[in-house]
Amino acid sequence: xxxxxxxxxxxxxxxxxxxxxxxxxxxxxxxxxxxxxxxxxxxxxxxxxxxxxxxxxxxxxxxxxxxxxxxxxxxxxxxxxxxxxxxxxxxxxxxxxxxxxxxxxxxxxxxxxxxxxxxxxxxxxxxxxxxxxxxxxxxxxxxxxxxxxxxxxxxxxxxxxxxxxxxxxxxxxxxxxxxxxxxxxxxxxxxxxxxxxxxxxxxxxxxxxxxxxxxxxxxxxxxxxxxxxxxxxxxxxxxxxxxxxxxxxxxxxxxxxxxxxxxxxxxxxxxxxxxxxxxxxxxxxxxxxxxxxxxxxxxxxxxxxxxxxxxxxxxxxxxxxxxxxxxxxxxxxxxxxxxxxxxxxxxxxxxxxxxxxxxxxxxxxxxxxxxxxxxxxxxxxxxxxxxxxxxxxxxxxxxxxxxxxxxxxxxxxxxxxxxxxxxxxxxxxxxxxxxxxxxxxxxxxxxxxxxxxxxxxxxxxxxxxxxxxxxxxxxxxxxxxxxxxxxxxxxxxxxxxxxxxxxxxxxxxxxxxxxxxxxxxxxxxxxxxxxxxxxxxxxxxxxxxxx
Amino acid sequence: xxxxxxxxxxxxxxxxxxxxxxxxxxxxxxxxxxxxxxxxxxxxxxxxxxxxxxxxxxxxxxxxxxxxxxxxxxxxxxxxxxxxxxxxxxxxxxxxxxxxxxxxxxxxxxxxxxxxxxxxxxxxxxxxxxxxxxxxxxxxxxxxxxxxxxxxxxxxxxxxxxxxxxxxxxxxxxxxxxxxxxxxxxxxxxxxxxxxxxxxxxxxxxxxxxxxxxxxxxxxxxxxxxxxxxxxxxxxxxxxxxxxxxxxxxxxxxxxxxxxxxxxxxxxxxxxxxxxxxxxxxxxxxxxxxxxxxxxxxxxxxxxxxxxx
Numbered sequence: 001x002x003x004x005x006x007x008x009x010x011x012x013x014x015x016x017x018x019x020x021x022x023x024x025x026x027x028x029x030x031x032x033x034x035x036x037x038x039x040x041x042x043x044x045x046x047x048x049x050x051x052x053x054x055x056x057x058x059x060x061x062x063x064x065x066x067x068x069x070x071x072x073x074x075x076x077x078x079x080x081x082x083x084x085x086x087x088x089x090x091x092x093x094x095x096x097x098x099x100x101x102x103x104x105x106x107x108x109x110x111x112x113x114x115x116x117x118x119x120x121x122x123x124x125x126x127x128x129x130x131x132x133x134x135x136x137x138x139x140x141x142x143x144x145x146x147x148x149x150x151x152x153x154x155x156x157x158x159x160x161x162x163x164x165x166x167x168x169x170x171x172x173x174x175x176x177x178x179x180x181x182x183x184x185x186x187x188x189x190x191x192x193x194x195x196x197x198x199x200x201x202x203x204x205x206x207x208x209x210x211x212x213x214x215x216x217x218x219x220x221x222x223x224x225x226x227x228x229x230x231x232x233x234x235x236x237x238x239x240x241x242x243x244x245x246x247x248x249x250x251x252x253x254x255x256x257x258x259x260x261x262x263x264x265x266x267x268x269x270x271x272x273x274x275x276x277x278x279x280x281x282x283x284x285x286x287x288x289x290x291x292x293x294x295x296x297x298x299x300x301x302x303x304x305x306x307x308x309x310x311x312x313x314x315x316x317x318x319x320x321x322x323x324x325x326x327x328x329x330x331x332x333x334x335x336x337x338x339x340x341x342x343x344x345x346x347x348x349x350x351x352x353x354x355x356x357x358x359x360x361x362x363x364x365x366x367x368x369x370x371x372x373x374x375x376x377x378x379x380x381x382x383x384x385x386x387x388x389x390x391x392x393x394x395x396x397x398x399x400x401x402x403x404x405x406x407x408x409x410x411x412x413x414x415x416x417x418x419x420x421x422x423x424x425x426x427x428x429x430x431x432x433x434x435x436x437x438x439x440x441x442x443x444x445x446x447x448x449x450x451x452x453x454x455x456x457x458x459x460x461x462x463x464x465x466x467x468x469x470x471x472x473x474x475x476x477x478x479x480x481x482x483x484x485x486x487x488x489x490x491x492x493x494x495x496x497x498x499x500x501x502x503x504x505x506x507x508x509x510x511x512x513x514x515x516x517x518x519x520x521x522x523x524x525x526x527x528x529x530x531x532x533x534x535x536x537x538x539x540x541x542x543x544x545x546x547x
Numbered sequence: 548x549x550x551x552x553x554x555x556x557x558x559x560x561x562x563x564x565x566x567x568x569x570x571x572x573x574x575x576x577x578x579x580x581x582x583x584x585x586x587x588x589x590x591x592x593x594x595x596x597x598x599x600x601x602x603x604x605x606x607x608x609x610x611x612x613x614x615x616x617x618x619x620x621x622x623x624x625x626x627x628x629x630x631x632x633x634x635x636x637x638x639x640x641x642x643x644x645x646x647x648x649x650x651x652x653x654x655x656x657x658x659x660x661x662x663x664x665x666x667x668x669x670x671x672x673x674x675x676x677x678x679x680x681x682x683x684x685x686x687x688x689x690x691x692x693x694x695x696x697x698x699x700x701x702x703x704x705x706x707x708x709x710x711x712x713x714x715x716x717x718x719x720x721x722x723x724x725x726x727x728x729x730x731x732x733x734x735x736x737x738x739x740x741x742x743x744x745x746x747x748x749x750x751x752x753x754x755x756x757x758x759x760x761x762x763x764x765x766x767x768x769x770x771x772x773x774x775x776x777x778x779x780x781x782x783x784x785x786x787x788x789x790x791x792x793x794x795x796x797x798x799x800x801x802x803x804x805x806x807x808x809x810x811x812x813x814x815x816x817x818x819x820x821x822x823x824x825x826x827x828x829x830x831x832x833x834x835x836x837x838x839x840x841x842x843x844x845x846x847x848x849x850x851x852x853x854x855x856x
Contacts, residue, residue, distance in 0.1 A: 158696050165720070168657055174690035174697075176668075362667070391666075430756055437735035438756045443790045444665055452734050461734065479665065481753030517792050518634070541821040543737035545829045 002270055005077060009084040016081040017141060023400055024146050024180070024359040034402035036081060037354050039064050040134035042114060042212035047128060047403050049121035050349040057403065068220035072227055076207055076214055077263030082133035083207055085140075089196035090203045102202045102247045107261060110208075110215040112303040117212060119307025124322075124345070125314045127307070129353035129379055131212050139379065140192050142359030143182040143368065153177050181387070182358065183367045184379060203245045208261065218260035226280055228262060228269075230255040233276040240268035240277065314376045321345050332373040336383040336472065336492050338366055338397045339390065339417035340407040343497045350405035353379035357397035357406060363388025365474065366397055381406075383419055385474025385490050390419060392446060392471050392516065409503065415514050416503035418496040420472030422449070422465050428487035431462040437543060439463060441476035441488050448517030450476060450488075452542050461542040467494065471514045586612070587852035588843070589804045589813050594856030596641030596781045596801070603803035604649060604777065606852045613775045613805065614723050616654030621721035622646055623773075625729045625744055626675040626691075627664045628790050635784035636791040637671075638729045640680030642779040642801060646727050647684040660689040661717055662747040665790075668693050692717065698750040705839075706766035708758045713750035718771065726773035726807055730780040730798075730814050732788035735760055737830040738820065739789045740811040741776040742768045761831040768807065768841055776810035778802040783818045794822075808833060808842025809849055816846060 019033040037043060044061040064075050076083050117127050129135050154177045164172035198205035207214050221227075234255050241249040248261035249268060269277040315322045318330050321344040331344070338357060341347050358366040358381055365388035368379040381397070383390045392415045398408035409417060422441075426432040431439065441463050442450040449469035452461035465488070472490050480486035496507055507514065590606025592599040604610055614620055624638035632639050643660060650658050660681055664671040668691030672678035678689045692698070698713035718724060726741035733739035735756075745767050746752050755763040780800035787793020798818060804810035812827035827844045828834045837844035 154696070161696070165716075170659065170687040170690065174661075174687075174692065176694050179694070436756065437760045439734040440756060442734050445790070448792065481756035483753070483757070518630075541737070541823060541825070542734045543732075543830075544820065544825055545737075545831055545834075547826065547829060 002265070002267060005265055008078045009087065012079045013081050013084040016137075020138065020142055020356075020359060021146065023356070023396070024142055033360070033400050034354075034356055035060065037134045037138060037352065037356065037402035039075070039079070040132055040213050041065055041216045042117070043128055043132040043134055043352050043402075045216065046117045046121045046126060046132070046212075047350060047352060049118060050124050050126040050128070051346065051403070052124070065216065065220050068217045068224065070225050071264060072221040072224040072259055073214070073217045073261075073263045076211075076217060077265050080133060080207075080213075081141075082137040082211075083204065083263070085137060086196060086199075086204055086206055090199045093196060093199045094203065095200055104247065104250075104258075106209045107258075108299070110210055110212060110218070112299060113210060114212040114215040115300045115304040116307035116310075119304035119309075120311035120314075121349075122308055123311035123315060124349045125311035125376060126349045126352070127310070128212075129351075131210065132352060133206075133211050133213050135352045135354045136192070136195070138359075139188050139353065139355040139368075142355045144185050144189050144192075146359065147180045147182055147185070150177050150180055154179060178362075178364070180359075180364050182355075184370045187370065188368075188379075202247065204263075207263070208246055221259050221262070223259055223282075227259050227282060228257040228264075229278050229280060229282060230257075231276045231278070233274040234272075235274055235276075237273065239271055239273065243267050243271055314374075317374050317376070319374050320376070331492065332377075334489070334491060335369070335373055336385075336420045336474075336490055337495065337497065338381050338383055338406050339392075339395065339414060339419050340398050340409050340503075341381075341497055342405055342407065342499055346499055347405050347497075348376055348380065350403045351380050352403055352405075354402065355379070356400040356402065357381050360396045360400045361388070362394060362396055363391065365390050383472075383474060383490070385477035386486060387478075389475045389478045390473050391475075392473050392514075407498075413503050415471065415516070416496070416507040416512070418471050418494060418507065418512060418514060420490045420492045421467050421470045421494045422472065422474075422476050422488050422490050423493070424463060424465060424488045425485075426487075428482050428485070429463070430482060430487065431460050432458060432487075435459050437461075438481065439542070440479050440481055444475040444479045445470075446473060446475060446516050447471050447514060463488070468511050468513050469515075587850040588806060588809055589802060589846075589849060589851045591800060591802050591813070591817070591851060591853040592856060593799050593801075593853075595799070596639045596779070597645040598856050599781065599799065599801040600642045600645035600777060600779075600803075601649065602854050602856055603801040604646075604775070606854060607803050607805065610649035610653040610775075613725070614650050614653035614655050617656045618650075618654070618722040619657045619720060620650045620655045620659070620723045620725060621715075621717055621748075622650070622658065622660045622725045622727055623744060623747055624660060624662060624675075624677060624727045625731070625739075625747070625789075626662045626671050626677050626689075627666065627747065629666045629670040629674040630791060631674060632676050633782065633795065634791050635729055635731060635782040635793075635795045636789065637675040638677065638727050638779045639781045640676035642777065642781065643677050643727055644680040644684060646725060646777055647681050647688065650723075650725070651684055655723070658685060658688055659717055659721070661692050661715065663693055663715070663750070663752075664691045664747075692748075695750055701770070703766055703770045705769035707762060709755060709763040709766040712754070712767070714770065715748040718748050723775075724771065724773045726776040726810075728776075728778055729782070729784065730778055730802075730818055731784035731791075732786055732793065732820050734788065736764065736832055737825070738811070738815055740778055740814050741773055741807040742811055742832060742836060745771040745773075761835060764832040765835045765839055765841065768836055769839075772841070773807045775803065775805055776807040778810050778814045780814060780818060785819055786821050806842040808836045808844055809846065812837070812844035812846050813849075813851065 016036050023033045038060045041061040044058050195206050241251045246261045248258040366381045367384045369382045395414045398406040430436040447469050449466045474490045476488045477486045586608035590603040592602035624643045626637045628636040630636045681688045700713045728741050728744040780798045783796040785794045785796045815827040833844050
C-alpha cells in the first residue's frame with residue numbers, strides 16, 4: 001500500500017510539474033495548467049470571500065472536499081504537490097535522533113491561520129499567498145527551481161553546441177533555452193527552506209500544523225466514511241503511534257485515530273505486527289471515541305479578528321487604492337500591471353501570487369514585486385519592459401490565471417488593454433540630448449506610436465510619443481540603447497483596467513486608437529482626432545544628409 | 548595579352564574608355580566597348596523574385612565566382628519583424644530561397660540563414676515566410692541568433708570607434724558571407740541595406756547607437772564584409788522603415804554586386820525615398836564607406852548591367 005501511495009504521489013507531482021514546465025519553458029498549455037491551484041480549498045475559499053464572488057471555479061476544490069468527507073485527507077497524502085515535495089525534503093533533512101515529543105496542541109495552529117486569513121478576507125484583503133500550499137509550491141517550482149534548471153541546461157547546451165555545429169546538426173547548434181530570471185527569488189526560496197526545515201520538529205510539520213488547506217480538509221474529515229479501523233487483535237504495542245507521520249495516533253490509545261490529522265498513508269496498516277489495522281467502513285462497534293484538537297471558539301474568533309485588523313491596517317496604507325479613483329489616491333509610481341489585470345484593489349484581493357502568469361510569460365517581462373507597493377502586494381506581477389516586451393498579440397499570462405485576476409481577453413479585445421503609456425526622458429535620449437541618429441523606439445514600436453519630428457533646436461530627428469496610439473507594450477523601453485534606465489519608459493499613466501465589459505468600448509471614447517500598425521489596414525478616421533499629432537511630412541527624409 | 552601594362556598606359560586606357568563612354572553618355576547601357584570586359588560591377592534584374600535574383604547574380608558572373616565547392620555559406624537576410632512579405636520590412640522569401648538554392652548548386656557544403664531579430668525569433672521566421680521558403684532547399688537552415696552564447700568578442704582592426712564587439716560565431720566559421728537585405732528606408736540612417744543589415748550579426752547593437760550609428764556601421768562593415776550583396780528591391784519600403792508600416796513601392800528589382808558598398812549606393816539611387824530622389828553620397832554611412840576605401844559608391848564610374856525578364 002505504501003508503494004501504491006508513493007506511485008500516486010509521484011504521478012501527481014509529475015503531472016503538476018509537467019503542466020508547469022510546459023507553460024514555463026515552451027508556452028504549451030496542456031489541460032488547464034492552473035488545475036492544481038484550483039484544487040486547493042484554502043486558496044479558493046479565501047479568494048472567493050476576499051473577492052466576494054463564488055464562481056464556478058470553486059467546483060474542483062469542492063469536489064476535493066467531498067473526497068475528504070468520503071475518505072479523509074487523501075488529497076494531503078496522495079495528490080498535494082507540496083506534501084509530496086515535503087516528503088522528499090523530509091527524507092533528506094530528517095534528523096538522525098528521534099524527534100522530540102510532539103505537542104498535539106500545535107495541530108490547532110492551522111485552524112487559526114485559516115481563521116486569520118478569512119478574517120482579513122472579510123474586508124477584501126487576501127493573505128492567501130502566505131500560506132496556501134499550492135500558491136507556495138507553484139511559486140517555488142515556477143519562479144525558483146525551473147529558472148535554475150533552465151540555467152543549468154543552458155550551460156549544458158553551450159557545451160553541446162560546438163559539437164552539434166561540427167556535425168552540422170543545425171537544430172541543436174542553434175537551439176536555445178530561454179533564460180528566465182525572477183525577482184524576489186531568495187524570499188521564495190528561504191520561505192520554502194524554513195518550511196522544509198520544520199522537519200526538525202516533526203515530519204510534515206507544515207501539513208500537520210500550519211497548512212490552511214489541511215485545516216479545511218481536517219474539518220471535513222472528522223469522521224470520513226472510509227477510515228482507519230483497529231480490530232480487537234490490537235495489543236497496544238504502540239508501534240503505529242511511533243511510525244505515524246502525522247501523529248494522528250495517540251500514544252495513550254493506539255486504537256483510536258485522530259481522523260482530521262490522518263492522511264491515509266496506511267503506514268500503520270503495513271507495520272502492525274498483529275494486522276489489526278485496516279481502512280474501510282467503520283464497524284458498528286467503535287473502539288474509543290474519535291477526538292480532534294480543534295481549538296476553542298474564542299481562539300478562532302480572536303485570530304479572525306486579528307486577521308480583520310491586519311486587513312484594516314492594510315487598507316489604510318498610503319498606497320492602498322481602496323475606494324474610487326481620483327484625487328488623493330497614491331498609486332505606486334512606475335508599477336505597470338499585466339494587460340487585463342483587474343483594477344488594483346480587486347487585483348490584490350483576487351491574485352493568489354502563485355506565479356503561474358510569470359512562469360507562462362514568454363518574454364519574462366512579468367516579475368514578482370517585493371515591497372514596492374507595500375506588503376499586501378508582494379509577489380504580485382508587474383510588467384518589466386527592460387527585461388522583456390509585453391507583446392500586444394500575447395495573453396499567455398491570463399490563460400493560466402486560476403482566479404481570473406488577469407482577465408483573459410480575445411485578441412480583438414486584448415489589444416485595447418492598455419497597460420500604460422511611454423514617456424521620453426529627453427535628458428537621457430540619444431537624439432534629444434546627444435543629437436545622435438537613433439530612433440530605435442520608432443523602429444520597434446508595433447503600434448506606430450512613436451513618430452519622428454524635426455525640431456529647430458536639434459540637428460537630428462527626435463522621437464515623440466503619440467499617447468493615444470501607445471498601448472504600453474514596452475518595446476521602446478526594452479530596445480532603447482541608452483544604458484541602465486532607458487530614455488523612454490512605460491508608466492502606468494492612462495492604463496485601462498476593467499472588472500467587466502469590453503476594453504474596446506471603454507477605450508474608444510477616451511480617444512485611444514490602439515492597433516498593430518499596418519499599411520494593409522488603413523486606419524479609420526478617428527472620431528476624436530488627436531490634436532497634436534506631428535504630421536508625417538514634417539521631416540520628409542530622416543537620416544539622409546542634405547545635398 | 549600577357550604583356551604587363553605600365554601605369555601610364557593604364558591611365559591612358561582609362562581616359563580613352565572614359566571618352567568612349569562620354570560619347571555614349573545618353574545611351575548609358577548600350578552595348579559597351581568591344582574590348583573583352585569582365586563581369587560588370589553591378590547586376591540589376593527586374594522580374595519575379597526568384598528569377599530576378601538568379602538573373603542579377605548571373606549577370607555579375609554567377610554564384611560560382613563567390614561560392615566554391617565545400618564552402619560554408621552564411622546568408623544574412625532581414626527578418627527582424629513579425630510582418631508579412633508584402634509589408635517590405637523583411638527580405639522577400641523568394642529572394643532568400645533563390646540565393647540559398649544557387650549556393651547549393653555551387654556546391655556549398657553548409658548553408659545557414661541567420662539573423663538577430665528584434666521580435667521573437669520563431670514568430671519572425673514564420674511571419675517573414677523565409678523559414679518556409681528555404682525548407683525546400685534544405686532542412687533546418689533558417690535560425691535566429693538572439694542569445695549571447697551565439698556570439699564571440701573579436702577585435703575590429705580597421706574600426707575607428709567600434710574596436711571590439713561580439714560577432715556571430717557562425718560568421719567567424721563561415722567561408723562566405725552573403726548579404727540579402729530588403730531595400731528599405733531607415734529613420735536614423737536614411738536607408739537600411741547590406742551594410743546596415745550586418746547589425747543582425749552582432750550581439751550588442753545598443754553601443755552603436757550610443758557611439759555614432761553611421762560611423763560604426765562602416766566600422767562593422769570592415770569586418771563583416773559581404774562577399775556578395777543581393778539587394779531585394781522587389782518591394783521597397785520607401786517610408787516608415789525599418790519596421791514599417793510605410794509606403795511600399797513595387798519595383799520587381801534585384802541588385803547584385805560583390806561590392807556591398809556599390810550595391811547599397813546603386814540601391815539608393817535606383818529607388819525613391821520619401822517621394823524623392825537621393826544621391827548615394829547623401830547617405831552618410833555609404834559615403835564614409837567609400838571614403839574609407841571599403842568599396843565604391845561612385846556608381847557613375849562603375850559598370851552596371853541590367854536585364855529585364
